[in-house]
Amino acid sequence: MPRLRLALAQTNPIVGDLAGNAEQVLDAARAAAAAGADILVTGEMALSGYPIEDLASRPGFLAKCRDAVPTLAKRLQDAGLGDLVVIVGHPDGPFEPRLLGTSSAPTAIAQNCASVLQHGHTKARYAKHHLPNYSVFDEYRVFIPGDELLVLRLRGVDVAVIVCEDLWRDGGPLGRVLEADAGLLVVLNASPFERDKDEVRLPLVTRRAIETNTTVAYVNLVGGQDDLVFDGDSVVVDGTGDILARAPQFVEHVLVIDLDLEPANLGVELPDNVRRVTLTVPEHSGTRLDRDVATLPDDREQLWNALVLGLRDYVDKNGFSSVALGLSGGIDSAVCASLAADAIGADRVFGVSMPSRWSSDHSRSDADDTAERIGLHYSVEPIADLVLPIEHQLDLTGVAAENVQARVRGIILMALSNAHGHLVLTTGNKTELSVGYSTMYGDSVGGFAPLKDVPKLLVWDLARWRNEHAASLGETPPIPESSIAKPPSAELRPGQTDQDSLPPYEVLDGILDAYITNALGREDVAALGFDEETVDFVVGLVDRSEWKRRQGAIGPKISGMAFGRDRRLPITYRPSH
Numbered sequence: 423m424p425r426l427r428l429a430l431a432q433t434n435p436i437v438g439d440l441a442g443n444a445e446q447v448l449d450a451a452r453a454a455a456a457a458g459a460d461i462l463v464t465g466e467m468a469l470s471g472y473p474i475e476d477l478a479s480r481p482g483f484l485a486k487c488r489d490a491v492p493t494l495a496k497r498l499q500d501a502g503l504g505d506l507v508v509i510v511g512h513p514d515g516p517f518e519p520r521l522l523g524t525s526s527a528p529t530a531i532a533q534n535c536a537s538v539l540q541h542g543h544t545k546a547r548y549a550k551h552h553l554p555n556y557s558v559f560d561e562y563r564v565f566i567p568g569d570e571l572l573v574l575r576l577r578g579v580d581v582a583v584i585v586c587e588d589l590w591r592d593g594g595p596l597g598r599v600l601e602a603d604a605g606l607l608v609v610l611n612a613s614p615f616e617r618d619k620d621e622v623r624l625p626l627v628t629r630r631a632i633e634t635n636t637t638v639a640y641v642n643l644v645g646g647q648d649d650l651v652f653d654g655d656s657v658v659v660d661g662t663g664d665i666l667a668r669a670p671q672f673v674e675h676v677l678v679i680d681l682d683l684e685p686a687n688l689g690v691e692l693p694d695n696v697r698r699v700t701l702t703v704p705e706h707s708g709t710r711l712d713r714d715v716a717t718l719p720d721d722r723e724q725l726w727n728a729l730v731l732g733l734r735d736y737v738d739k740n741g742f743s744s745v746a747l748g749l750s751g752g753i754d755s756a757v758c759a760s761l762a763a764d765a766i767g768a769d770r771v772f773g774v775s776m777p778s779r780w781s782s783d784h785s786r787s788d789a790d791d792t793a794e795r796i797g798l799h800y801s802v803e804p805i806a807d808l809v810l811p812i813e814h815q816l817d818l819t820g821v822a823a824e825n826v827q828a829r830v831r832g833i834i835l836m837a838l839s840n841a842h843g844h845l846v847l848t849t850g851n852k853t854e855l856s857v858g859y860s861t862m863y864g865d866s867v868g869g870f871a872p873l874k875d876v877p878k879l880l881v882w883d884l885a886r887w888r889n890e891h892a893a894s895l896g897e898t899p900p901i902p903e904s905s906i907a908k909p910p911s912a913e914l915r916p917g918q919t920d921q922d923s924l925p926p927y928e929v930l931d932g933i934l935d936a937y938i939t940n941a942l943g944r945e946d947v948a949a950l951g952f953d954e955e956t957v958d959f960v961v962g963l964v965d966r967s968e969w970k971r972r973q974g975a976i977g978p979k980i981s982g983m984a985f986g987r988d989r990r991l992p993i994t995y996r997p998s999h
């Protein structure tokens with residue numbers, strides 16, 4: 423059986439940074455060549471970053487992407503890597519516009535491509551056929567679908583090339599992989615992390631490998647891009663469903679594997695819409711590489727790692743030297759501070775305690791304790807003297823007065839951000855965002871919301887996991903036990919607790935999961951056994967606070983139904999019952 427040595431590059435591109443992203447591919451190619459690989463495959467759009475959104479409709483941007491491909495081919499050749507076959511993802515265009523509906527405004531002028539580079543040239547190109555347009559994806563808006571399958575004949579093996587969503591749909595290129603009887607299917611992906619997505623993705627890859635009786639090499643990007651986190655977790659599965667190799671999650675990595683593959687079936691007539699290109703690669707001798715199969719950590723560790731990577735890449739890719747956040751002594755701010763320290767180091771994290779007239783002693787001492795455990799920069803800025811003049815001048819009482827405290831804290835954090843260049847982290851969790859339980863322009867200020875997609879019960883779970891993890895390493899647990907144990911409170915008035923205004927979190931998160939994640943109607947939510955009045959109350963809060971979410975900071979998506987592009991609802995809305 424012919425043997426190919428395949429390298430899969432989990433790179434972490436920045437959207438638009440064509441030179442930096444090409445450098446990452448070059449580094450991966452150097453590593454692959456040093457390991458004796460014949461082929462290197464990158465993730466989807468590794469050259470441009472993903473998703474490029476409406477940049478795909480800009481001819482100038484596309485022209486630069488198009489130029490970056492031959493430039494990369496030449497640089498590979500100049501670096502002595504010309505024999506290596508490099509399959510790299512990138513957008514291509516501009517093409518003749520695909521008109522949308524009856525509109526005369528053309529938006530789709532690009533294709534989502536994989537180019538095959540060798541010996542300083544582009545030898546072939548594949549354009550993605552199936553363009554996802556659900557969940558966070560908007561590809562049909564900006565791309566023109568391809569209609570031809572690409573098969574490379576390499577050392578007597580037929581290697582088919584497809585891109586991400588092409589693997590998820592029956593028909594199209596996948597059907598032709600079977601007809602063409604390919605020996606290897608390589609798939610370039612930009613597949614964002616979601617909790618339990620592995621339970622969908624790995625079975626999908628396995629099923630496709632078995633259905634097509636082909637070894638499938640699935641390579642995914644890694645890194646944070648705005649609200650998305652790509653987890654890598656690239657994998658190779660053979661035609662019997664056996665996992666041959668797997669890369670670690672959440673890190674840049676080049677996975678190298680030897681594959682003994684079925685030789686090309688010379689009796690097969692090439693189906694329509696399949697282009698075959700023959701490439702020559704030098705023979706290598708040497709011993710067969712051992713299997714390299716990474717194992718996935720448990721659920722909570724995966725979630726923590728996803729949040730850390732999403733935060734780190736947002737901070738670093740946007741050029742912030744530090745982050746600032748209010749430390750209330752509560753669980754949300756303690757978890758955010760701990761995530762930030764894990765992401766960028768405690769030395770780049772600035773915590774501010776801002777006690778008011780109503781702040782409890784423990785809020786201050788727990789904030790002190792959080793700062794000390796984590797080792798972050800810490801300051802105390804009392805707010806009472808700043809709040810009182812506003813209250814008096816406007817004669818404020820009740821919620822109007824209470825919210826001034828949250829807003830003064832917001833002013834302090836934004837002032838420190840302006841003065842020192844910190845990115846402000848807003849600490850609201852998914853449960854609070856769901857029901858609008860935050861003061862707009864108050865505790866909601868900030869550019870990034872690490873817990874945006876983390877419901878309150880999961881915040882507690884992650885806090886416990888992080889502390890246990892620290893203990894298992896012999897380190898100081900970063901989150902004070904009393905921040906985990908005490909009843910949550912906004913402390914905007916004496917003795918206030920969250921449960922004065924909201925149902926218990928066990929009930930609330932259950933209702934929200936049904937209404938938001940599973941998109942059930944209010945009757946169906948109540949039918950799950952929740953009290954009808956409580957369901958109506960919660961559903962009303964969720965519907966009425968859409969405007970707050972629309973203005974809120976972005977944060978890492980870790981669920982199948984995150985706020986933002988996953989869930990697009992009107993603000994002005996009168997539900998009919």
Ligand SMILES: Nc1ncnc2c1ncn2[C@@H]1O[C@H](COP(=O)(O)OP(=O)(O)OC[C@H]2O[C@@H]([n+]3cccc(C(=O)O)c3)[C@H](O)[C@@H]2O)[C@@H](O)[C@H]1O
Pocket residue numbers: 821825828854858859860861862863864865911912914920923966969993
């Ligand atoms: N559809 C819409 N489009 C545009 N604006 C809309 C709107 N509906 C209301 N508004 C505006 O919203 C204002 C009310 O919103 P906002 O000013 O935020 O105030 P509001 O939501 O009334 O109060 C904040 C709530 O969050 C709680 N809180 C605050 C701080 C921290 C925490 C915590 O524990 O994390 C909780 C606090 O106890 C209180 O229950 C109205 O005055 C109105 O101007």
Ligand SMILES: Nc1ncnc2c1ncn2[C@@H]1O[C@H](COP(=O)(O)OP(=O)(O)OP(=O)(O)O)[C@@H](O)[C@H]1O
Pocket residue numbers: 747748749750751752753754755756774775776777778781785831849850854865910911912913
């Ligand atoms: N005394 C305070 N000092 C500094 N920041 C505060 C203070 N009180 C509130 N904040 C900021 O406002 C956010 C909203 O917190 P609040 O205590 O009102 O409710 P919470 O959602 O229970 O959050 P936490 O669990 O962090 O206390 C806090 O996470 C924190 O960033």
Ligand SMILES: NC(=O)CC[C@H](N)C(=O)O
Pocket residue numbers: 466554559585586587588590611612613614
């Ligand atoms: N980039 C893509 O085509 C991604 C779509 C795919 N269903 C995924 O989440 O993996």
